[in-house]
Amino acid sequence: MNNPETDDLSALLDRQRAAWRENEPTPAQRLRDLGKLREVLKRRFDELADAMSADFGRRSKHESLLTDGMTVLHEIDHQRRHLARWSRSRHRLADWLFWPARTEVQYRALGVVGIISPWNYPVNLALIPLVSAIAAGNHVMLKPSEHTPRTSALLRELLAEVFPAERVSTVLGGPELAARFASLPFDHLFFTGSTEIGRKVMAAAAPNLTPVTLELGGKSPAIIAPGYPIDTAAQRIAAGKLLNAGQTCIAPDYVLVANDQREAFVAAMRAYVLRHYPDLTTTPDYTSIVHDGHYRRLHALVEEARAAGAEVVTLPADSAHDAGRRVFAPTLIVDPDPSLHVMQEEIFGPILPVIGYARIEEAVAFVNARPRPLAFYHFDLERRRTRGVLKAILAGGATVNDCVLHIAQSELPFGGVGPSGMGHYHGHAGFLTFSKQMPVLYQARWSSMALLRPPYAKLADFVTRLLTR
Structure with a gap:
């Protein structure tokens, strides 16, 4: 053939x-x-x-x-x-x-x-x-x-x-x-x-x-709890997000961070990109978007958010995009409206919405108000709070204090739940x-079930009463 x-x-x-x-x-x-x-x-x-x-x-x-x-x-x-x-x-x-x-x-x-x-x-x-x-x-x-x-x-x-x-x-x-x-x-x-x-x-x-x-797939969230080192969280989230230029089913799809840490997170993400991808055009380490249609889709997600008034941060700068080579620069969208397509669709690219929260319960509620994700990432130094968040959120799988790595464990099952x-x-x-x-049952030469065949008599009465007491 x-x-x-x-x-x-x-x-x-x-x-x-x-x-x-x-x-x-x-x-x-x-x-x-x-x-x-x-x-x-x-x-x-x-x-x-x-x-x-x-x-x-x-x-x-x-x-x-x-x-x-x-x-x-x-x-x-x-x-x-x-x-x-x-x-x-x-x-x-x-x-x-x-x-x-x-x-x-x-x-x-x-x-x-x-x-x-x-x-x-x-x-x-x-x-x-x-x-x-x-x-x-x-x-x-x-x-x-x-x-x-x-x-x-x-x-x-x-x-x-x-x-x-x-x-x-x-x-x-x-x-x-x-x-x-x-x-x-x-x-x-x-x-x-x-x-x-x-x-x-x-x-x-x-x-x-x-x-x-x-x-x-779906929209896999990351929550950064108060007190977790923001630079460490940004580095690990960026590594998971920018792997394969975000074209990964379990890439972090949006980040929930305390309101007073949003600016620090954006700054840390910028520092990561400058350090690891100093020139997106020439580096062999940054993957292109697979085809023109997908590139245009990502561009439309960003432009819709920009037109709606969301803050768009292109890393390291807008000029880093290269449509001819389908190089889409890492892009943060700060506090996008939940109705935008970037918050409704799986992104599957190097775009990362960053959303502030006042209390961690608010972040958990935000995740649970949406379809169950394929992956969930929680960054926290407090074990008790971590256990509570993991108990509250059901996802296909989770990594604590990092991203993506649970998929590489041979002893862990991998799969989604519901829409994921x-x-x-x-x-x-x-x-x-x-x-x-x-399942296979091998019957013996003598079967105990022979005691429970009609015509039923006193022994059968006794056994059935015993079994249904």
């Missing part, structure tokens, strides 16, 4: 499912596959980094190595290290009423998994769910983003070097193909992208009752997402 993207998708799914039923991958096969994937990915990652940079116009190679290279290699290592233990059946104690029967939970592969991955971390967000799906024993059809065409084409080539087409296939195309892909009767469908498109994916999967995992997503992956959570936990 030379051009799977031109193949009929339903026929491709049928071939993958038939191959899976004929030869479901054993744990030993999965270990070999993941080992080969690791070797090929490591050998060809420089090519992938170059492809990502070409797709974006400019992308920091160091950030690509960290976010799309290290993370995937680490995930492969983690899955391979634990795969044998995770795959074993787990014995469970049968309820005493049913003794001497015994029970267990088996971890079974689902079959053929569909993965739709986005453009912002095009290697990470395609391969980490794929690694979990392979570790669990599934076959995979992958549809990467059309917005990073060089990376997607290279991913297809790389995966074809590792897997036969009946085990892993990569299909390339735009929104129409993605819509047909989402409507296929997969055994599980995994989607990473915007909340708006997530709704469409879920609707497309619904007629087939295909289980879905949706990794979406459903389901989890990473580490064991990913293995479980792509497995069926199948």
Whole structure:
């Protein structure tokens, strides 16, 4: 199969499912596959980094190595290290009423998994769910983003070097193909992208009752509590926000800071940008916006806020923008009106609203008045107050006194809640997402249930009274 993207998708799914039923991958096969994937990915990652940079116009190679290279290699290592233990059946104690029967939970592969991955971390967000799906024993059809065409084409080539087409296939195309892909009767469908498109994916999967995992986004807040060192908070928030030029689903989307610390926070953000990105035009460390339409959208968000009277602070200056190279300078919007689009939409770029509050309860109420976010960041030196804030705010995940880092923990599940997503992956959570936990009861030669069969007599009366007392 030379051009799977031109193949009929339903026929491709049928071939993958038939191959899976004929030869479901054993744990030993999965270990070999993941080992080969690791070797090929490591050998060809420089090519992938170059492809990502070409797709974006400019992308920091160091950030690509960290976010799309290290993370995937680490995930492969983690899955391979634990795969044998995770795959074993787990014995469970049968309820005493049913003794001497015994029970267990088996971890079974689902079959053929569909993965739709986005453009912002095009290697990470395609391969980490794929690694979990392979570790669990599934076959995979992958549809990467059309917005990073060089990376997607290279991913297809790389995966074809590792897997036969009946085990892993990569299909390339735009929104129409993605819509047909989402409507296929997969055994599980995994989607990473915007909340708006997530709704469409879920609707497309619904007629087939295909289980879905949706990794979406939303407006992830950061709260800086009174007394926390403002310079430290600004540095860590800036690092999380400006990673990939803000094109990160868990980037801090707005900051709540005490009224008397707003100016100090703005000054600290300016100092950070001047120190780390002294010339946005020439530095190789600041990533461009992925395409012109997204650049224009970010510009419109800022201009709407400026026209509404909000204070707009471009770092280091307005002249730092470069539309031709899609370089969008870090921009702060101080106390924007909540009705503005910049406060209603996920920003997905280097724009950061800064909002003052009088009391921390007011900041918590502000967050809770909005849809539940994918991530939440709290900066605080008081443990008791931190516990109270974490108890008050429900998010997909949280980092305390830093940003973004919870996503890199193999032992932590990653996923949203409500509008920011459903389901989890990473580490064991990913293995479980792509497995069926199948309960099994083994009946003994003698069954205690034989005492509870009609015609019911005095013994049955006694037992039922005992059990319903």
